[in-house]
Amino acid sequence: MITNILITLIAVFGHFEDFLGTTLLSRPLVLGPLVGLVLGDVTQGIIMGATLELIFMGNIKVGAAIPPDVITGGVLGTAFAIMSGKGTSIALGLAVPISILAEMILSGLFIFRAVFNKKFEQYAEAGDIQKFQRLHIISGLLKPLLMGLIVFLALFLGADAMKVFLDMIPHWVNDGLKVAGNMLPALGFALLMHVMFNKKVAHYFFLGFILSSYLKLPMIAIGGIGIIIALVITKFTEQNFDSDDGDETADSDEAMFSLSKKEVRGIFYRSLALEANFNFETCQNTGFAFSIIHVLKKLYKTKEDISAALKRHLQFFNTSPYGSTLILGVAAAMEEQNAKTKDFNPESINAVKVGLMGPIAGIFDSLFWGTLKVVAAGVGASLALQGNIIGPVLFIIIYNGPHLWLRYKLTFIGYTQGNRFLQRLSGSKLMDNLTFGSSIVGLMVVGAMPSLLMSVNTPIEIGTGDSTVALQGILDQLAPGIIPLLLTFLTYFFLKKNVKVTLLLLGLLVLGFLGSMFHIFI
Template sequence: MLSYLFITLIIFFGHSEDLLGTTLLSRPLVLAPLVGWALGDWQQGVIIGASLELIFMGNIKVGAAIPPDVVTGGVLGTAFAIISHKGVGIALALAIPISILAEMLLSALFVTRSVFNKTFTRYAETGNWRGVQRLHVLSGFVKPALMALVGFLALQLGAGVMKAFLDRIPAWVNTGLQVAGNLLPALGFALLMNLLFHKRVAPYFFLGFLLAAYLKMPIIAIGGLGVIIAFLVTQEKPRPGEALDEENGDGGYEPATAEPAAEERAPALSKRDLRRIFWRSMLLEANFNFETWQNTGFAFALLPVLRKFYSTKESMAAALQRHLQLFNTSTYGCTLILGLTAAMEEQNSRDAEFDAESINSVKLGLMGPLAGVFDSLFWGTLKVIAAGVGTSLALKGNALGVVLFILLFNVPHLLLRYQLTFIGYKTGTRFLMQLSKNNVMDRLKDGAAILGLMVVGAMPATLMSIHTPLSFGEGAGLQGVLDQIVPALLPLGLTFLTYYFIRRGVKTTALLIGLLALGFLGSILHWII
């Protein structure tokens, strides 16, 4: 019984990663050795963990699509394998179906968590920052507590009963759920479009899609191209009354009538304040849900700043409501946006004429591009390198592989995340000092929208897998015809259909259930694969 309690605590710890900054401490390579230690065979745990890590290496959360739960599956698979003395084989056989079953519970949790949003909204309207903070943290413990309970009950039932139960789930149910999961990212993309999409910058969405669908450019490359395009498009052109600066001889422009420089004021935030933002950013996804994603985590991280700048309930209420709008980006690059937002909030508190709406415009415009860049960098590059080094040693039973995996990923992750907090704030402060004499904010808003829409436009073509097996008799298949018209037409069409319903006022939860039903029924009827 004591070993079962230890394993339950390991599941709790693994699912607490949303409170620990996505530091990959939930990976099988890390948790399986702990299970082995709890059961008296840590070396077998190291080997099983390495084997499971290779299988689940590609498991990442994209948009609203939740991958199989590697924590519950990995821990229970390892435990049952060691208890039964069956080795790696039974661990692999059990881990995958358990992960899929646990994924259903997590998806249900992320849907039902949305009921907290009304309470968060009520707290924000009254300026109750303590309520926002408390509920955000408490919500973060719901997932680890729920999954730990599930794990403990599974251990009590035993491996035989668990496997028999999982085997009773028909294959068509698992297939239907997998297809339904492939459709869910359309909701996330449509929500982003609802925030960024307007007539002036709409063409850049389609540019991003075409680059991904036809040229197969990766998102990180499209994001880089988007930066260049946004920079070129938003370059300030000379206005009437400005004269060429011939004295400099560099082709630059200066106002014909010089204006007095804006008064520079010392930054209001100290290093301690910025460090608090960094540490609080670790809880960005504590209350992750399918309706507003990371919004409460963003507000939670900014609370020390908001409390410093806004002393009245009215001003605090306005700030909380501003930051409880939908937000979703890479946890690894979130501190850059947090630092920049802190600088903008500082300016907003000082300048009565500052456009507070521009804070969200910039924030929402940057979250998509940064997600593409940092997720590609950390998930697609650094994690693969760390896992390659770690598993190569761990497969031989060497625990040093686990240590190297943690260090190779988290040393650069935490150092960069820490520095980005200061970079975002300092850049934002210098940048905002020019607002009095340049239309910088308008250009930044347009540039962020261009960059954001290009990345969002690429996502349906690269991150959604929707195909149809339908055919015209014995002739060409429908999918082939669609690909000849426009590659990735089905993901694009579904994204726009979801966007249409959002614009019509359909609730996010209803759309989520509708997409799940569409995918499940489409799989059963063999319309979608």
């Protein structure tokens, strides 16, 4: 019983990652050795963790798409494999289906969390900061507690019972889940489009798609091209935002900034819980408000002003947690200007947030998930496969050294540079240019996402006998990635018709299942 409790606590710790800043301490490469330690076979835990890490290396969460739950699957797969003495084969055989099943449970939780949004709105309306923060934390605790309970029950029932249960799941269900899982990112992309897409900048979305689909450019390159286009079109480069004085004195800095270093540092610490209340309807909105709520409390002295600020930050928000502190710092600077300046337009705060979250998501997710994570996991897993404990340690250091340093620095850069920048915006049209430029970059990156981050194809063949032609081949000649693009626009169309996110999520799941069953999609 003690062993089961300790393994359950390892899984709970893994699911606490939403409070720990997505530091990847939840990966199989990290949790596997801990499970092995509890079961008295650290070496096997290291090897199995590394093996599972390689299988799940491509797991990323984009928008509202939830990948298989490698925490639950990895912990239980490793535990059952060591307990049974059957090695990595049983670990692999159990981890994958358990991860998919756990993913369905997590998706249900993320749907359920949306019911709390009304409460958050009520607390924001009342300007009740304490209840707002408390609900964010309580909602965040549901995930580790729920999944911990599932892990404990699975351990209590044993590996044989779990395998029998998983074997009962029909093959078509697993295939349907795979196809549906590949379709779900369309919802995340459509949600981003819903707050960014309009006739004025729509063509930049398609430019991003063309660059990724036809030219096969990576996300970082497309983001860079978008920045150059935005600079040229909005003529940022012709503006001179530097003050006449070459040096800024300590007195001028003190007059310019209201927040202390400790308070700005608090934004960084609180941002680690950005995704604690992640849900499919508003994603990270309460996490954003939670991250700067102490700033709002300092800047605004009346319940009415605090209420207005809280409601402002309850709008949909979703970006890479790794670059989120840059936006948080800028938002804090803008809130400060709003508190100081009577003619400041508070709507510009959300405009800049929306404009930045797209490019930040594309650039930082690509940088960390697509580059740094692969490097860290490659180095760590190569050593861990030999049973070397240095592997998991290097994985943590290689990934989180740059992550935490950059995340911390971006908080101050966003606040200080954002504040200096905003000091010079008064009476100019620069905010409009900034918003427009951010929309250009954001839409180009979002436009690239369907072809780069979705994999939905069709096995349909046209013709008979030797004259059959693969429909997918024809579509690829016309526009590679056209099916993901059409799915994204279909989802966006229904969002514009005010169809609820939960219904769209279920619709994509059904479409994936039916498409798999009738061999329309693979």
